[in-house]
Amino acid sequence: MPHLTVTPEAASQLRLQLMALTRRLRLEAQDDELPFAQLSLLACIERADGTATPSALARAEKLRSSNLASLLRELETGGLILRAADPEDGRKVRVRLSEAGRSVLEAHRLRKDDWLRAALAGLPPQRLELLLAAGEVLAELAAAEPPTARQP
Template sequence: MPNSSIPAEAVSRLRLQLMALTRRLRQEAQDDELPFAQLSLLASIERADGAATPSALARAEKLRSSNLASLLRELGAGGLILRAGDPNDGRKVRIRLSGAGRQVLDAHRLRKDDWLRAALAGLPPQRLELLLAAGELLAELAAAETPAVHRS
């Protein structure tokens, strides 16, 4: 049963804290050669592990097909993705990362990981342990399926 007694202020504070961390991680990756939308799409392609189709990517990234097509053209022109016909359905196209696409995505992640590692190194051991445990809870929270809340 959901806990409806969580104070609105606590929920708001947590949201703001998560947003601040997300912003900081994006700032640390400002030297990326690609815009965030392209990096996010590369990550979605990687997560699909060879099964990425344009329609699945559009759903995962919540993009219109025209916006997705533009991003895919840009990534293709940069040699970051490869397209191949689906072996089971000739009408479908599968998209995967090229070696260059994987390198770009890995470099992007490494920049953020380097900043986070340095920031974590400054924490006392007990707080570091607590934060790392909270990371597991945050992953569960991100994966939670909850009914949409509608306000009047």
């Protein structure tokens, strides 16, 4: 199989297409009761599955500790998260979603999924199949480590 070269233009075009879809999904969720930063943090807490510490959340979400502290306070005040001392190290705090937090996150996802499902239903079967297969590749790209510098 021949080696394909990705041109800067092709990479830029794909980036723009992905950004357009991301913007559209955000637009579909604009009726969310929470700002995007809070929803993103809720999703990060969910992914940690009860093991989230504030410092790990700050790293994962690329937030300064002061910004994270403010978001956590707002989420806790809203009853969307619960904080508890780490059972193994009482100096650490663990953060997890409350049932209300899970419900808000699920409603947010359903709004976006409903729009996407309706949009996908309008595609011809061949294009839908192609797009669903591309989704697997996009997931691989999202999880990929940055390439290391090539040696001459």
